Amino acid sequence: xxxxxxxxxxxxxxxxxxxxxxxxxxxxxxxxxxxxxxxxxxxxxxxxxxxxxxxxxxxxxxxxxxxxxxxxxxxxxxxxxxxxxxxxxxxxxxxxxxxxxxxxxxxxxxxxxxxxxxxxxxxxxxxxxxxxxxxxxxxxxxxxxxxxxxxxxxxxxxxxxxx
Amino acid sequence: xxxxxxxxxxxxxxxxxxxxxxxxxxxxxxxxxxxxxxxxxxxxxxxxxxxxxxxxxxxxxxxxxxxxxxxxxxxxxxxxxxxxxxxxxxxxxxxxxxxxxxxxxxxxxxxxxxxxxxxxxxxxxxxxxxxxxxxxxxxxxxxxxxxxxxxxxxxxxxxxxxxxxxxxxxxxxxxxxxxxxxxxxxxxxxxxxxxxxxxxxxxxxxxxxxxxxxxxxxxxxxxxxxxxxxxxxxxxxxxxxxxxxxxxxxxxxxxxxxxxxxxxxxxxxxxxxxxxxxxxxxxxxxxxxxxxxxxxxxxxxxxxxxxxxxxxxxxxxxxxxxxxxxxxxxxxxxxxxxxxxxxxxxxxxxxxxxxxx
Numbered sequence: 001x002x003x004x005x006x007x008x009x010x011x012x013x014x015x016x017x018x019x020x021x022x023x024x025x026x027x028x029x030x031x032x033x034x035x036x037x038x039x040x041x042x043x044x045x046x047x048x049x050x051x052x053x054x055x056x057x058x059x060x061x062x063x064x065x066x067x068x069x070x071x072x073x074x075x076x077x078x079x080x081x082x083x084x085x086x087x088x089x090x091x092x093x094x095x096x097x098x099x100x101x102x103x104x105x106x107x108x109x110x111x112x113x114x115x116x117x118x119x120x121x122x123x124x125x126x127x128x129x130x131x132x133x134x135x136x137x138x139x140x141x142x143x144x145x146x147x148x149x150x151x152x153x154x155x156x157x158x159x160x161x162x163x
Numbered sequence: 164x165x166x167x168x169x170x171x172x173x174x175x176x177x178x179x180x181x182x183x184x185x186x187x188x189x190x191x192x193x194x195x196x197x198x199x200x201x202x203x204x205x206x207x208x209x210x211x212x213x214x215x216x217x218x219x220x221x222x223x224x225x226x227x228x229x230x231x232x233x234x235x236x237x238x239x240x241x242x243x244x245x246x247x248x249x250x251x252x253x254x255x256x257x258x259x260x261x262x263x264x265x266x267x268x269x270x271x272x273x274x275x276x277x278x279x280x281x282x283x284x285x286x287x288x289x290x291x292x293x294x295x296x297x298x299x300x301x302x303x304x305x306x307x308x309x310x311x312x313x314x315x316x317x318x319x320x321x322x323x324x325x326x327x328x329x330x331x332x333x334x335x336x337x338x339x340x341x342x343x344x345x346x347x348x349x350x351x352x353x354x355x356x357x358x359x360x361x362x363x364x365x366x367x368x369x370x371x372x373x374x375x376x377x378x379x380x381x382x383x384x385x386x387x388x389x390x391x392x393x394x395x396x397x398x399x400x401x402x403x404x405x406x407x408x409x410x411x412x413x414x415x416x417x418x419x420x421x422x423x424x425x426x427x428x429x430x431x432x433x434x435x436x437x438x439x440x441x442x443x444x445x446x447x448x449x450x451x452x453x454x455x456x457x458x459x460x461x462x463x464x465x466x467x468x469x470x471x472x473x474x475x476x477x478x479x480x481x482x483x484x485x486x487x488x489x490x491x492x493x494x495x496x497x498x499x500x501x502x503x504x505x506x507x508x509x510x511x512x513x514x515x516x517x518x519x520x
Binding site for chain 1: 197198199200201202203205206282304307308311312316317318319320321322323324325327328329330332333334336364387388389390391392393394
């Protein structure tokens with residue numbers, strides 16, 4: 001394997017950086033690794049920016065997030081940065097606000113990403129009602145398609161009552 | 164009425180017994196719940212925290228299954244009262260440190276305890292002596308169902324009960340048992356057991372939960388995953404693991420007695436010797452030696468000494484319980500002396516241990 005920078009010598013230093021779910025790799029020869037200052041494993045943590053520069057072939061670009069507006073929870077004013085710092089959310093609406101990327105995190109913590117346990121009785125009721133309505137609507141559509149108008153009228157009344 | 168006037172004295176509370184209580188000291192099921200639209204406790208400003216307390220406290224107090232109960236705002240309790248509650252395993256150390264806007268409700272039996280504005284708006288737990296996880300779940304499930312008609316819970320059909328920390332999301336359930344495992348510790352098998360439990364995604368912690376030492380050979384085993392499994396599935400999985408650990412502890416004790424009986428009797432005899440004769444002793448040493456005394460009782464080495472007595476001494480020699488028995492403020496050194504005096508006195512009439520025949 002040849003060095004990524006000089007493309008002449010055998011690569012002896014291998015750097016890997018994981019950003020989110022993307023992995024970046026750099027292979028360097030001894031001379032180039034010294035030149036870039038990444039030959040000493042004890043200073044490995046300070047290598048992050050070097051790796052970015054080497055990969056990009058130019059000095060690292062300024063943080064793009066500084067120009068982007070930070071998303072805040074409309075209910076409680078919590079930001080993504082607050083979550084990163086505390087590991088907890090600000091309120092129950094934060095789960096909707098910061099829903100993106102949540103599933104990946106939940107996968108590492110839990111058996112699944114969907115709730116299969118207890119629900120408040122009020123929710124169970126609304127869910128059961130919604131299911132019943134859906135079924136009635138289906139039967140109504142079928143009755144109309146079959147021009148079975150007597151049954152359709154009955155179903156229409158039942159849907160009205162359920163709603 | 165103060166909390167220690169309300170709670171049964173240790174001499175009474177330690178008499179409570181349950182199945183498998185030779186190894187399982189207690190079982191617990193905790194549920195985390197929050198109110199919609201209100202910031203979680205650690206993010207909420209004081210007025211919001213007070214609003215949550217004013218909403219939840221009367222709802223909890225109105226429940227008949229909690230009668231008779233003690234209720235209080237945390238800032239109305241003295242630091243000593245709070246520490247007593249921690250030593251009785253009724254509240255977390257985190258909750259003891261909370262101030263305005265946090266509260267607690269506990270029933271006289273100490274079988275149900277509700278923390279308000281801990282990490283979540285509502286943390287309710289059912290406790291039972293011995294291995295009684297299903298009974299704990301039934302009690303807390305009923306309490307939760309009664310409360311959901313009075314409070315507006317934050318719930319999503321996809322994600323379940325929404326909690327401050329995503330590690331509690333979904334069921335919000337934490338099932339745990341406190342285990343006394345001196346056999347596995349003496350046989351140096353405990354690390355293997357802890358690793359096996361961790362592999363099954365169960366956490367093994369010390370006496371006072373997260374980040375505490377396993378003093379007195381007491382370990383707390385609990386589930387970590389709360390989403391993607393129902394409450395019943397979680398309970399069945401952990402019950403199976405707990406039964407296995409109980410069996411391992413029993414086997415370790417049998418093997419130790421077969422292979423190294425002198426070493427076991429030596430540990431127990433020395434523990435008795437120190438406890439019955441020391442004139443100053445730390446709370447940590449007391450707990451570790453009481454664990455061996457308890458093992459001796461399980462092995463039939465002490466005539467006329469009940470396990471409940473070791474549990475009572477265990478509780479009474481904890482710093483806050485010890486302080487509570489004295490009016491003047493005690494320093495650490497004075498506590499060690501008074502602790503030794505009390506233990507000597509309690510063990511005065513206990514006969515020296517005899518190796519079982």
